[in-house]
Amino acid sequence: MNNISFQLNDEVIMKKKHACQTNLWIITRNGADIKIKCKNCGREIMMDRLEFMKKVKKVITNEKTAN
Numbered sequence: 119m120n121n122i123s124f125q126l127n128d129e130v131i132m133k134k135k136h137a138c139q140t141n142l143w144i145i146t147r148n149g150a151d152i153k154i155k156c157k158n159c160g161r162e163i164m165m166d167r168l169e170f171m172k173k174v175k176k177v178i179t180n181e182k183t184a185n
Contacts, residue, residue: 122174125148129144130154130174131174133175136156136159140157142156142157151167152167
């Protein structure tokens, strides 16, 4: 299983593109379920952690949380 660490407000790149043709999202809720918001159109979706781990490609750590 992927050992990806992520925090609230981190940007993530998903494997598949959204209907608005971007795959860049922001994590807005972190817990048993993960809520992500599209950077392009603002659509929010919620999925369980296991599904999120399968669909995420890369985590871009937010500069505010890195410092």
